[in-house]
Amino acid sequence: MEKYRETGLKLTPQRLAILDFLDGNTSHPSAEDVYQEVKKKFPTMSFATVYNTLEALRSRGGLLELTIDPGRKRYDPNTEHHHHLICLNCKKIVDVHADFKTSVPEEQKKGFQVIGNHVEFYGICLECN
Amino acid sequence: MEKYRETGLKLTPQRLAILDFLDGNTSHPSAEDVYQEVKKKFPTMSFATVYNTLEALRSRGGLLELTIDPGRKRYDPNTEHHHHLICLNCKKIVDVHADFKTSVPEEQKKGFQVIGNHVEFYGICLECN
DNA sequence: GTTACTGCAAAGCTTTTGCATCCCT
DNA sequence: AGGGATGCAAAAGCTTTGCAGTAAC
Numbered sequence: 001m002e003k004y005r006e007t008g009l010k011l012t013p014q015r016l017a018i019l020d021f022l023d024g025n026t027s028h029p030s031a032e033d034v035y036q037e038v039k040k041k042f043p044t045m046s047f048a049t050v051y052n053t054l055e056a057l058r059s060r061g062g063l064l065e066l067t068i069d070p071g072r073k074r075y076d077p078n079t080e081h082h083h084h085l086i087c088l089n090c091k092k093i094v095d096v097h098a099d100f101k102t103s104v105p106e107e108q109k110k111g112f113q114v115i116g117n118h119v120e121f122y123g124i125c126l127e128c129n
Numbered sequence: 130m131e132k133y134r135e136t137g138l139k140l141t142p143q144r145l146a147i148l149d150f151l152d153g154n155t156s157h158p159s160a161e162d163v164y165q166e167v168k169k170k171f172p173t174m175s176f177a178t179v180y181n182t183l184e185a186l187r188s189r190g191g192l193l194e195l196t197i198d199p200g201r202k203r204y205d206p207n208t209e210h211h212h213h214l215i216c217l218n219c220k221k222i223v224d225v226h227a228d229f230k231t232s233v234p235e236e237q238k239k240g241f242q243v244i245g246n247h248v249e250f251y252g253i254c255l256e257c258n
Numbered sequence: 259g260t261t262a263c264t265g266c267a268a269a270g271c272t273t274t275t276g277c278a279t280c281c282c283t
Numbered sequence: 284a285g286g287g288a289t290g291c292a293a294a295a296g297c298t299t300t301g302c303a304g305t306a307a308c
Contacts, residue, residue, distance in 0.1 A: 010282055010287060031272075046290045051273065070196040071298085072272060085233055085241055094239050100231045102248050104214055110223050111255030112214055118249045119231050126240030139262060139307050160297075175265045180298065201297060
């Protein structure tokens, strides 16, 4: 939690509440989810602060922005390389840890400098089935 | 092009122009891209028609909705199983054809019925580098 | 003739931004 | 004290929707 201080991030009470909510969280919350949660402790919380903080974390490499859910961004505090399984019905996202050794065939790279990859599995979760 | 008629899709001139633009298109256009292109032929084209047609195609399995680009949906008329490489800078998307044999480890499925997967590679394209 | 599509405008959601005030360091 | 953060409101993107007129079947 305190590790961000040294990156120049100002640790306000609101930010600590956001960090606290995100720490170890595997629910892949949306900005709205973060807002609703932190609003309980800080009724004056605004989306500006939520987005500001999420972006501050992301730019420091402390948060991943997932584009797996159409319509809204989802955030993942686990920045280790891993993959995701999403429910097509309720949009629940669960982590998948595995090493798939996927790589773009050389002749298909089109000059791209490939930086990383992410496997997205989709299906229907237990509750929706 | 005519194959959609038998699915109950009404082939209006506007739809034929959209189908014509999408056929064989590997640029993964956004709704805006489709709109701008078809507007050349039909100046009164509206987003309602674009979205209506894209959804009609998608629901019939003739189009994929990609959620790979934060902020807007991208569409892919190639419904064969394949993967994508996206430029983090300009959001260009290119196809990657390969069989990666990825699957969710049984103990991580959490009761999900897994339907499919998609590998997303990211990097910087030649033009942006 | 039916049924479904078109086009315009309005509304809905998510995200971004301007700005005055406030507070962490 | 200074620089950055907060919070409110407004605005900006993208997508959806209502509805009257219209065209495909």
